[in-house]
Amino acid sequence: MANKIYTKTGDLGKTSLIGGTKVLKSHIRIDTYGTVDELNSYIGLLGDHLADQHSKTVIKEIQDRLFTIGSSLACDPEKEPTMKIPDLRESDIVFLEKEIDHMHDVLPPMKFFILPGGHVAISTAHVARCICRRTERCCVNMMEHELFVDPLIIKYLNRLSDYLFVLARYIGHQLKVADIAWKPRLGA
Numbered sequence: 001m002a003n004k005i006y007t008k009t010g011d012l013g014k015t016s017l018i019g020g021t022k023v024l025k026s027h028i029r030i031d032t033y034g035t036v037d038e039l040n041s042y043i044g045l046l047g048d049h050l051a052d053q054h055s056k057t058v059i060k061e062i063q064d065r066l067f068t069i070g071s072s073l074a075c076d077p078e079k080e081p082t083m084k085i086p087d088l089r090e091s092d093i094v095f096l097e098k099e100i101d102h103m104h105d106v107l108p109p110m111k112f113f114i115l116p117g118g119h120v121a122i123s124t125a126h127v128a129r130c131i132c133r134r135t136e137r138c139c140v141n142m143m144e145h146e147l148f149v150d151p152l153i154i155k156y157l158n159r160l161s162d163y164l165f166v167l168a169r170y171i172g173h174q175l176k177v178a179d180i181a182w183k184p185r186l187g188a
Contacts, residue, residue: 028138028141028142028145028147029073029074029142031138032073032135032138032139032141032142033069033070033073033074035131035134035138036066036073036135037070038131038135039066039128039132039135040063040066040067042124042127042128042131043059043062043063043066043128044059044063045124045128046059046121046124046125046128047059047060047063049120049121049124050121050171051174052171052174055167055170055171062160062163065088065092065156067086068086068087068088069088069153069156071086072086072087072150072153073139073142073153077147077148088150088152088153088156089152090152092156093152093155093156093159096156096159096160096162096163099163100162100163100166103166103167103169104166106170107166107173108173110169110179112179112181113182114169114179114180115180115181115182116168116180117180118172118177118178118179118180119171119172119175121171122168122171122172122175122177125165125167125168125171126165128164129161129164129165129168132157132160132161133161135157136154136158136161139153139154139157140154
């Protein structure tokens, strides 16, 4: 790692992918892994609001996977096969599914759409979920522009947003904060 945080190499609006390829900071790949970084930061904030040690441990695991995803997206795909980049695995998705099932088993059935809120931890989980969905859309956008994205990344992000939704409800359950029902205003 460099001794100084500033390198001045990006002062003209370009940055380097892992592998050395220079691209504009507005490039869709940079926007996408920047969104992964934003998601990871909000998930860290969420973890700071949690009291449940098991959920905090899961959050740390998710943050590690998000660094894995970020490194994959930050790498020049033509140079990646020759580099040692951490890998995402199908077992990472299975892990999220098991956590979702574990939380879902203790939650009351959902009978209405719910509004985010009720406690700062619940709201933070919903913010993270929304950023996760945006991250997923960015990855799909990359695919639509024929830029390589490992399909497992999109699958993981899809499952992660489900996890974050259920976690928001689970946090409410633990804190004895009821889901806030959306009561749509109907025309007169």
